[in-house]
Amino acid sequence: MARYLLLAALLLLAACSEPKPPLRIAINPWPGHEFLYLAEQQQLFEAEGVGVKILQFDSLNDARRAYERGQADGFGGTLVEVLVAREQSQRHPQVVHVTDYSNGGDMLIARPGIDNVRQLVGLRVAVEPGTLNTVILARALEQQGLDLAQVTLTSVPQGQMLEALQQGRVDAVVTYPPFTLEILKQPQFQKIFSTREIPGEILDIVAVDASVLATRKADVQAMLRALEAAHHYTRQHPEQAYAIMAAREGISPEDFRAAVENDLKLLSAADQIAYFGAEQRLLHSLQHIQRVLLHSQELTQPTDLDALVAP
Template sequence: MRLLMLLLCLLLVSCTPPPPPLRIGLNAWPGYEFLYLAEHLKYYRDEGIEVQIIPFSTLGDGRRAFERGQVDVMGSTLLEPLMARELAPVEPVAFYVTDYSNGADMLIARKSIPDVAGLRGKRLGLESGTVDVLTAGLALRSAQMGYADVDLQNLTQPQAVNAYLRGELDAIQTYPPFSQSVLKSEDAHVIFDTARSPGNVVDILVTHKDMVRTRRDDLVKLVRAFHRAQQYHRAHPTEANAIMAGREGISPTEFADSLKGIQLVYLPDQASYFQQGKLARLMLTTHQTLQSLNLLKQTPCGAACLDGSITQRAGTP
């Protein structure tokens, strides 16, 4: 009888289907590309997880896929999970800080516009419902202006780039690799970037609350693979930049330049964001900014939208 029970248990285990791949929504942004680098270097396989990287052209596309349950993890800023929570019945949870913008998010204008104050009454292109709202807001506030002082044009990043190059916009809020296309124009220069407000625009990995409950171990493995990719880049920057640049369709030199506009955040640094409260404070500030623009009605989600235990476990040998 004991032998029969043992055989039955083994049969049940062998018949249990493997979990589906972790579906990762990946927007073009240098800090998120380490997700792709980890796949290219087979670090996910080493960790014992299967992933499916789903590329998106814009942060807005990735957010909408997250809202529909079409991705399990997405790279985003703090704005996208807050907007997703507002617009859909989802419970987003941030579990890793990949980087913060330190010049990469920028406001580009015609050379006839010398500074942010010169944007008054001008056509400004940005993607509503994405980090563009925050970064352009920082720029406008630096000149004691608001969105009412400009002619806002709601366009995706690819649309805004094309509109600017056709002469249909006076300025564009953008980031790499899109910004590099604009700056190749003879009539473009940067009038504001996040280097003037470092650390306030962070990029994160976000998942669903039920994924934290049901696949926590896989999220820990994902973080470990991501960390290994960051370490590979530290040791082999030339090779790593070439791999990541290929996915974005730009040159390795252009990709290396885009990394200069962000500050990567590594696994040992996660505690300052989660356990020491830095990310909670930034999320509250982001929430208040979006409320002031009448984009959010819900109360702040606070600790319910954060989980620092995943990085803690990932950092434990």
């Protein structure tokens, strides 16, 4: 009997000692998400005792689809991807962290001859469907007393926005860094709207699947501590940090730093209480984004928004 008890104990010990698979987080090029990549490169996840693998994709849609297919446990994105993933898949994303808000990073850029948003009526505007692009455009039009029905939406991947403008296939594009940097280096194109005009509205987030949060809450918390450590590392070693993150996006450290410091507002662990606490800023943002996506028919029905916010 003792032999069987010993064997059972050894088997249990072996099972407990098996390493857990790393948390897989999908990201696309956006300065606010690069701090997750920096944490991986500087082994800050390991320092917090958690394995995390950053999966790199070219667009928000690609990162979201990887999550929907079960290839990722979570993703860095916007509230649009959270809502779309919930409707289009069997997965249940929950926002665990608000990384930043866009403060000029997302923008409308137009061809020559278009000087303001009102001139877009009846024209072709490029957006990446299923992303925040549509929301940005809707808010820009709304401020001028217009709506989405008064422009022609044209589906264009972010990496092809410049080409679409140059070839005259569209009259304006909705885009963000690092893509904006290349487009605005062409003197013929001009910015006609940015999220600097709607500060605090456009949030970037980290979301993980509800099943992951239920079974690996401590690992998710450790991942977020490492993310905070990446911000601290950047404050202590800005040149090294910006060089690492800029290299992944294929831009200069100077351009990357300018995007971080001028076009978005990074949010710390201490800032999270405003979004998850009594003010419920996160829930209010979800309500607003859902209304826009239902109006644009990118969502077909409302969902339980409270369930998308991590407890």
